[in-house]
Amino acid sequence: MKLTAGERSSLIFEGISTVILLFLLNVSLIVMADFAIKSNPGLENGIFIIKQSMQIGPYHTQIWSYQRWMIGILILIDIWVLIWRLRRRYAQYQLQHIIRELHYIAQGHFDHRIPFRVRGGQQQVITSVNSLVDSAIQSMDDERKIEQSKDELITNVSHDLRTPLTSIIGYLGLIEDKQYHSQEDLLKYTHTAYEKATQMKSLVEDLFEYTKVRQTSAPINIMSVNLDQMLEQLAASFELEASKKGITMSADTKPTDLMIEADAEKLGRLFSNLIANGLKYGQNASYIKLTAQQKDQQVEVCVTNDGAKIPEDAQIHLFERFYRVEESRSKATGGTGLGLAIVQGIVDMHHGAVRVESNDKKTSFVVTLPLDYTPEKN
Structure with missing residues (x-):
């Protein structure tokens, strides 16, 4: 000094x-x-x-x-x-x-x-003051990000709800005013309104699920889950939808009857979202493979398709809420932009990790989970 x-x-x-x-x-x-x-x-x-x-x-x-x-x-x-x-x-x-x-x-x-x-002792005061200011600034930045995040959430939800709601009101208004010329027009209007309502319902459900998995105090029901059976059931449940798009579904687990401690309901939602994501956005894909392999005290689950490559600059943003690689394509497929954010939330609840690997040959979403769930200590 x-x-x-x-x-x-x-x-x-x-x-x-x-x-x-x-x-x-x-x-x-x-x-x-x-x-x-x-x-x-x-x-x-x-x-x-x-x-x-x-x-x-x-x-x-x-x-x-x-x-x-x-x-x-x-x-x-x-x-x-x-x-x-x-x-x-x-x-x-x-x-x-x-x-x-x-x-x-x-x-x-x-x-x-x-x-x-x-x-002397005054240096401890200086160090404590500097640390306190750093902590206060970090808290202010975190609070500002939270507020900004809330504003963005409200804006995105309002936008995504307003678009189909406008269509529903418009077509129901035509029906209310009897501005249709035939029974076919009437069925067309009601069918469009139904699809838009279904889209709104999907967004609300995804939003509800997202808020649940993002809550640190959200309950988690841990049980022993047979991963082999779960992946087989998921492949079978999506097989009809996949076949309509010319996509084959398969599941393979090593070793067979691989057991993991997890919340079965949330784990099923996690892999369902990854499969649905591959069906919606895996352009020109011919297969979706579900593979699970034990590695030491962890299990690595891959959901792989041979569809179009995800751009590298988009890969780091995929698990952000409401992020869409292509806005127009997502609207066409009915994507809410919350599916992968929910995946990230469920993975975090299980103290695991998720990443994406994409090239010209295949795209894989890789989920790593511990075999034995250990609750966090408060």
């Missing part, structure tokens, strides 16, 4: 004034001691005898002189007092500098940190 010119001058003045005061005090003490000794003949004679008895060498050099000893002791005390006063004054200046830095930060300069280092 650098002192200002005024502080250095004050520190020098403090030292000089202390030296002068100590000198005057020492002179006073020596004079008073000398007067006390001379006014007491017995004490003076005793000191003279001690001086005579403490002579050494052929020249009878005296090693005792109460004045010398007194002056020496007083000088040592003076040095200690001088150092103590200067250090105390310097510590006060350090504290003043720290307080000024705190006032500067409190005025709204939250990107500022106390830049200097000092010795």
